[in-house]
Amino acid sequence: MTDRPLSTKERLIRTAAELFRRRGYSGVGVAEILEAANAPKGSLYHHFPNGKADLAQAAAVWSSDGMLRIIAASFEPALSFEEGCRTLCYKLAKLFDISGLWETCPIAGALTDGPENTAFRELSRHLFDGWIAEFEHHAMRFGASPEEARRKAEHFFILMQGGWDLARSRRDSDIMRRLPLPG
Amino acid sequence: MTDRPLSTKERLIRTAAELFRRRGYSGVGVAEILEAANAPKGSLYHHFPNGKADLAQAAAVWSSDGMLRIIAASFEPALSFEEGCRTLCYKLAKLFDISGLWETCPIAGALTDGPENTAFRELSRHLFDGWIAEFEHHAMRFGASPEEARRKAEHFFILMQGGWDLARSRRDSDIMRRLPLPG
DNA sequence: ACAGGAATGGACCAATTGGTCCAGTGTCCC
DNA sequence: GGGACACTGGACCAATTGGTCCATTCCTGT
Numbered sequence: 001m002t003d004r005p006l007s008t009k010e011r012l013i014r015t016a017a018e019l020f021r022r023r024g025y026s027g028v029g030v031a032e033i034l035e036a037a038n039a040p041k042g043s044l045y046h047h048f049p050n051g052k053a054d055l056a057q058a059a060a061v062w063s064s065d066g067m068l069r070i071i072a073a074s075f076e077p078a079l080s081f082e083e084g085c086r087t088l089c090y091k092l093a094k095l096f097d098i099s100g101l102w103e104t105c106p107i108a109g110a111l112t113d114g115p116e117n118t119a120f121r122e123l124s125r126h127l128f129d130g131w132i133a134e135f136e137h138h139a140m141r142f143g144a145s146p147e148e149a150r151r152k153a154e155h156f157f158i159l160m161q162g163g164w165d166l167a168r169s170r171r172d173s174d175i176m177r178r179l180p181l182p183g
Numbered sequence: 184m185t186d187r188p189l190s191t192k193e194r195l196i197r198t199a200a201e202l203f204r205r206r207g208y209s210g211v212g213v214a215e216i217l218e219a220a221n222a223p224k225g226s227l228y229h230h231f232p233n234g235k236a237d238l239a240q241a242a243a244v245w246s247s248d249g250m251l252r253i254i255a256a257s258f259e260p261a262l263s264f265e266e267g268c269r270t271l272c273y274k275l276a277k278l279f280d281i282s283g284l285w286e287t288c289p290i291a292g293a294l295t296d297g298p299e300n301t302a303f304r305e306l307s308r309h310l311f312d313g314w315i316a317e318f319e320h321h322a323m324r325f326g327a328s329p330e331e332a333r334r335k336a337e338h339f340f341i342l343m344q345g346g347w348d349l350a351r352s353r354r355d356s357d358i359m360r361r362l363p364l365p366g
Numbered sequence: 367a368c369a370g371g372a373a374t375g376g377a378c379c380a381a382t383t384g385g386t387c388c389a390g391t392g393t394c395c396c
Numbered sequence: 397g398g399g400a401c402a403c404t405g406g407a408c409c410a411a412t413t414g415g416t417c418c419a420t421t422c423c424t425g426t
Contacts, residue, residue, distance in 0.1 A: 008403080023297065024210075026206070026210040027298070041404095042388090045387095047403090104295075146335055158345035163345070169308045180337075182363075212414080213415085229374075232413065236419075
């Protein structure tokens, strides 16, 4: 693990991502993020000219990248699409446990509430599509036809999102482990 | 349709439910609810001594009751569990269209963001369990064993929640209509 | 008719919201 | 050493936040 001190910008993004994921965009104030990241106000508006909104988007992108890495790490060693799904579910369940059973989808947290904002919605759609494309890629790697792969990818995405919701409501990470995967 | 004028309390609950559903608990201010419901501040704190938090819980309960009615209306005339699920999905898709493609799960909206509040989380769990119990009931009505019914009910609930998320992100109600129901 | 509680309207409040501005401080390259 | 510029610290701001309080009005049962 590289422990070299993170830049202020990096710290802002990470702490913002964590907080938004827990309590949503509108649920977290700029002041709270600043304090948790140990950063002064000036830095925020230096790195993110549009303030909170910019930061939330950066946080969502950062979270999505992390998620893509977890997806890859789950599917690459797998011997079938279903095995990859299962492994990913177990990883997510573990992260959910570590988080204290409160975190949901990081993108939903950072971008879903707040204003009915087109930019936010489009970014969330774009990032979600990135995950689905990754699922799709692995499904095809295991021999699925393009249509089949797309179907399977969207299906798994929906299960994952729904599972996250129910897991948080019940505070039970086993929901993720027992997700009703097809096949 | 009974069009007799609603009481102030009723108006507060309904407009709050609608707003929370769109932008989440923290995303909507008390002032905005008051204005939309055409109610003065004094009334809010008369009917809901704990203010916004009480109102959100009432709104969630009201929304959940509405949802239970839609569930019943979908499953009662159905000839199989799967047909009930399908009908419900179509009804939800239509409501989603009417809402302008922004609304999510009403309970998630009112209770999910905001403080990491035990009362909120427990109520959301309770209400979700009510929906699942209803699904379970209908699954058994069509001959499923108790375990099978529970499995099917939770499975469908997860698909529904996940579907809501993806439908909103894509602004596409067809996601709900094409939900990958088993069987 | 009238007592009394329910409901309303709205003035008022401290705290917090997201945001601006700028004088300083570092740090890098010439 | 000096110019340039990225970055920081924090004072300051108007607007909004959720909430309190109370005098008035409405509505009910007797």
